[in-house]
Amino acid sequence: MRARAVRGRAFQGVLLTALVVAFATLATLVYTVVRDGWRSLDAKLLTEPPSISPDIAGAHPAILATIYLGLLVLVMAVPVGVGTALYLEEYANGDRWYNRLLELNIQNLAAVPSIVYGILGLAFLVRGLGLGRVLLAGGMILTLLALPTVVIAAREAIRAVPDSIRQGAYALGATRWQVVRRQVLPAALPGIATGSILALSRALGETAPLIMIGAVTYITFDPTILGPFTALPIQIYSWASLPDNDFRALAAAAIIVLLGIILLLNAFAIWVRNRYTQRW
Amino acid sequence: MTTAELAAPRPLAAKRRRLSEDVVRVVLALCALVSIATTVGIVVALVFPALEFFADVDPVDFFTGTDWAPLFEPARFGVVPLIAGTIVVTFWACLVALPLGLGVAIYLSEYARPRLRKWLKPALELLAGIPTVVFGYFALTFVTPLLRDIGIHVEIFNALAAGLVMGVMLIPTVASLSEDAMRAVPYDLRDGAYALGSTKLQVATRIVVPAAVSGIVASFVLAISRAIGETMIVLIAAGQQPNLTFDPRQAIETMTAFIAATGAGDVPTGSTEYKTIFAVGLTLFVITFAMNIVSIRLVRRYREVYE
Numbered sequence: 225m226r227a228r229a230v231r232g233r234a235f236q237g238v239l240l241t242a243l244v245v246a247f248a249t250l251a252t253l254v255y256t257v258v259r260d261g262w263r264s265l266d267a268k269l270l271t272e273p274p275s276i277s278p279d280i281a282g283a284h285p286a287i288l289a290t291i292y293l294g295l296l297v298l299v300m301a302v303p304v305g306v307g308t309a310l311y312l313e314e315y316a317n318g319d320r321w322y323n324r325l326l327e328l329n330i331q332n333l334a335a336v337p338s339i340v341y342g343i344l345g346l347a348f349l350v351r352g353l354g355l356g357r358v359l360l361a362g363g364m365i366l367t368l369l370a371l372p373t374v375v376i377a378a379r380e381a382i383r384a385v386p387d388s389i390r391q392g393a394y395a396l397g398a399t400r401w402q403v404v405r406r407q408v409l410p411a412a413l414p415g416i417a418t419g420s421i422l423a424l425s426r427a428l429g430e431t432a433p434l435i436m437i438g439a440v441t442y443i444t445f446d447p448t449i450l451g452p453f454t455a456l457p458i459q460i461y462s463w464a465s466l467p468d469n470d471f472r473a474l475a476a477a478a479i480i481v482l483l484g485i486i487l488l489l490n491a492f493a494i495w496v497r498n499r500y501t502q503r504w
Numbered sequence: 505m506t507t508a509e510l511a512a513p514r515p516l517a518a519k520r521r522r523l524s525e526d527v528v529r530v531v532l533a534l535c536a537l538v539s540i541a542t543t544v545g546i547v548v549a550l551v552f553p554a555l556e557f558f559a560d561v562d563p564v565d566f567f568t569g570t571d572w573a574p575l576f577e578p579a580r581f582g583v584v585p586l587i588a589g590t591i592v593v594t595f596w597a598c599l600v601a602l603p604l605g606l607g608v609a610i611y612l613s614e615y616a617r618p619r620l621r622k623w624l625k626p627a628l629e630l631l632a633g634i635p636t637v638v639f640g641y642f643a644l645t646f647v648t649p650l651l652r653d654i655g656i657h658v659e660i661f662n663a664l665a666a667g668l669v670m671g672v673m674l675i676p677t678v679a680s681l682s683e684d685a686m687r688a689v690p691y692d693l694r695d696g697a698y699a700l701g702s703t704k705l706q707v708a709t710r711i712v713v714p715a716a717v718s719g720i721v722a723s724f725v726l727a728i729s730r731a732i733g734e735t736m737i738v739l740i741a742a743g744q745q746p747n748l749t750f751d752p753r754q755a756i757e758t759m760t761a762f763i764a765a766t767g768a769g770d771v772p773t774g775s776t777e778y779k780t781i782f783a784v785g786l787t788l789f790v791i792t793f794a795m796n797i798v799s800i801r802l803v804r805r806y807r808e809v810y811e
Binding site: 228229231232235236238239240241242243245246247249250252253256257260303304305306307308310311312315316326328329330331332333335336337338339340341342343344346347348351368371372375399400401404422425426428429430431432435436438440457460461464465472475476479482483486487490494 | 522524525528529531532533534535536538539540542543545546549550553603604605606607608610611615624626627628629630631633634635636637638639640641642644645646669672675676703704705708709726729730732733734735736739740760763764767768773781782785788789792793796797799800
């Protein structure tokens with residue numbers, strides 16, 4: 225019996241090691257970034273444009289562009305994503321081959337490498353449509369990238385609304401759209417909001433597709449929707465690729481800003497989930 | 505009003521279809537069409553330039569050539585070094601992510617108390633939410649020097665640091681999907697095993713893991729697919745040198761890093777170098793697509809059995 229107990233303990237120890245490795249890496253990563261970056265984390269980083277001299281370089285245009293990109297993704301990905309989810313959950317007949325294909329398609333899109341979305345953007349938006357290497361093209365690609373995540377989260381939220389709510393509304397003579405708009409959507413809103421914010425925070429950290437769009441440029445002026453741009457993750461990549469330690473420190477400081485934005489969004493999402501989610 | 509009219513019952517269905525109801529249905533279907541259009545767009549964007557590329561370069565040379573030097577004169581387009589680079593990084597990432605992710609999943613599903621689980625799961629999501637460019641920075645500025653300190657002679661850019669960091673990044677991917685599968689295993693199976701005198705270890709390893717195996721394999725396949733498609737960590741930390749080597753201490757170039765590095769440069773549209781992006785991209789897309797479909801199928805299988 226003792227040998228069994230020892231083996232059980234040992235196994236639990238091995239499992240705990242796996243957890244410890246994951247969280248120790250997370251902690252070390254945060255520690256390294258803060259250690260390297262806190263000296264460069266000042267007002268200049270937020271207010272000044274990049275420069276060839278690390279003493280006066282900041283990430284103002286990149287931070288601004290990341291905020292614009294976030295707004296574009298919110299405005300485009302959330303309505304289309306929720307629309308898709310509503311179609312699949314409330315309108316589509318799940319037995320039809322095209323609806324099954326649609327479902328499979330969205331699941332696959334969620335796992336397509338982000339660089340492939342970048343190729344799509346390069347081929348169609350930048351060169352095909354002749355939009356050029358502009359912020360709007362970046363926003364559209366990040367929207368397509370975030371879309372499957374929004375759809376999957378919104379579907380789960382919509383599915384969690386009990387059918388009795390719908391039946392009750394139908395019994396009172398509501399049409400399908402009235403049921404969806406007045407009953408299903410309000411009930412599913414916290415889940416949709418949480419999922420959308422999380423998808424947004426993922427999209428804001430994406431770098432590879434923006435590289436393809438051509439955001440790796442030296443931009444010292446504030447971005448506009450139809451102008452060239454550089455985003456915060458791209459700025460981090462540019463600075464991290466320079467061998468100079470002062471630029472590495474700037475990269476670390478910019479990482480702190482990016483992680484701060486992402487952490488805030490995540491915390492907000494969790495707050496929404498805990499505050500507003502209904503238990504049926 | 506005549507008696508006949510009074511006697512005829514009004515039909516229960518609405519007299520006229522509401523136009524707005526149809527409009528809504530069409531609008532929602534159009535939203536759904538966006539994701540179909542995305543896939544079609546990706547395929548079109550990749551296939552046609554890739555076909556043009558294969559008109560310039562023999563596909564056999566492309567898939568079997570061991571020399572990747574598109575900017576040299578004469579240019580050589582053998583994709584094998586890029587695929588080898590991808591395999592090396594993916595191998596080391598899996599060496600970390602698969603066992604550790606599975607360990608975390610077993611712990612969360614079978615051992616952790618509900619209150620601890622409630623904290624651990626969001627914390628793991630946080631790890632999954634860190635941008636890959638940050639992991640790349642971490643691999644380059646922390647892990648590579650650390651490897652040198654402990655006596656592993658890695659180059660400044662090397663596949664090992666990139667692979668190990670990518671492995672940690674993928675732990676939540678493996679853990680969350682595997683844990684879902686394990687929690688879907690009915691408690692009757694566990695109770696039956698306990699009733700026969702099994703220990704917790706035996707229940708976890710001989711009942712739960714085998715019963716959840718299709719979900720676990722799905723999580724592994726998805727993690728491998730992610731590792732193959734990951735760009736920023738390898739671009740920053742593994743270098744941009746298409747070496748045909750399986751030595752993880754050397755700088756290499758993966759398919760994704762090549763695409764990003766070439767896409768960032770200003771290669772003229774229509775040139776063969778420009779088209780290489782699409783040929784390599786198509787190769788990458790086909791590989792990851794096949795793995796994603798396998799993973800999705802496996803997940804459906806365990807859902808069908810237990811839910």
